[in-house]
Amino acid sequence: SQQGEEDPQALSIQEGENATMNCSYKTSINNLQWYRQNSGRGLVHLILIRSNEREKHSGRLRVTLDTSKKSSSLLITASRAADTASYFCATGGGYGGSQGNLIFGKGTKLSVKP
Amino acid sequence: DAEITQSPRHKITETGRQVTLACHQTWNQNNMFWYRQDLGHGLRLIHYSYGVQDTNKGEVSDGYSVSRSNTEDLPLTLESAASSQTSVYFCASSETRPGRRDNEQFFGPGTRLTVL
Numbered sequence: 698s699q700q701g702e703e704d705p706q707a708l709s710i711q712e713g714e715n716a717t718m719n720c721s722y723k724t725s726i727n728n729l730q731w732y733r734q735n736s737g738r739g740l741v742h743l744i745l746i747r748s749n750e751r752e753k754h755s756g757r758l759r760v761t762l763d764t765s766k767k768s769s770s771l772l773i774t775a776s777r778a779a780d781t782a783s784y785f786c787a788t789g790g791g792y793g794g795s796q797g798n799l800i801f802g803k804g805t806k807l808s809v810k811p
Numbered sequence: 812d813a814e815i816t817q818s819p820r821h822k823i824t825e826t827g828r829q830v831t832l833a834c835h836q837t838w839n840q841n842n843m844f845w846y847r848q849d850l851g852h853g854l855r856l857i858h859y860s861y862g863v864q865d866t867n868k869g870e871v872s873d874g875y876s877v878s879r880s881n882t883e884d885l886p887l888t889l890e891s892a893a894s895s896q897t898s899v900y901f902c903a904s905s906e907t908r909p910g911r912r913d914n915e916q917f918f919g920p921g922t923r924l925t926v927l
Contacts, residue, residue, distance in 0.1 A: 730915065739901055739918035740854075785853065789914055798844075799916060803853035 701786040701802030716773040718805040720786030727789040817919040834902030843885040847898040
């Protein structure tokens with residue numbers, strides 16, 4: 698059962714444009730994380746935002762969290778072709794345990810055209 | 812450099828055979844996880860372990876088993892492979908820090924398993 702649901706499922710933009718992906722979740726969380734997956738590779742952690750934070754930046758990434766709406770957004774500014782990948786949100790305190798389990802959404806597939 | 816590795820990277824097997832997928836991490840992290848990734852389902856948790864001799868079932872554990880005899884390894888065994896277990900399998904690890912609930916996971920490169 699997925700906790701996070703990303704929106705849109707797929708996004709195609711031109712290089713230099715900004716890309717925004719959204720994630721909605723159902724239950725209370727300790728933190729929310731975003732991961733990137735390049736085709737045929739494992740997931741790579743991008744950024745973590747805690748439940749008491751509203752916004753966080755890391756390079757060209759900006760993440761917001763609205764716990765009242767149970768939603769988060771990931772903004773990639775000035776996108777590059779190398780940003781082409783699938784992006785997943787994941788929420789902590791997942792299935793069964795509480796010690797580090799994550800529940801992943803189905804992902805947004807981002808395509809950045811040169 | 813510390814890393815997490817999976818082997819084999821690709822495996823083709825037949826229905827009914829036992830298959831073991833290896834996962835090895837050199838970070839000495841106490842938490843380890845196995846996921847499967849299928850189109851339309853994202854990542855689903857199969858089994859997880861919080862330390863040596865600890866194993867727990869995840870969301871889709873039927874037909875799978877794991878054992879944790881040391882910190883570095885969490886092998887995943889398919890007791891009797893079925894075509895429905897054709898998937899890409901990812902292993903991950905994370906650390907539990909006292910007083911904190913940050914749980915960034917580090918992923919291996921994946922194993923693509925085909926069951927014919």
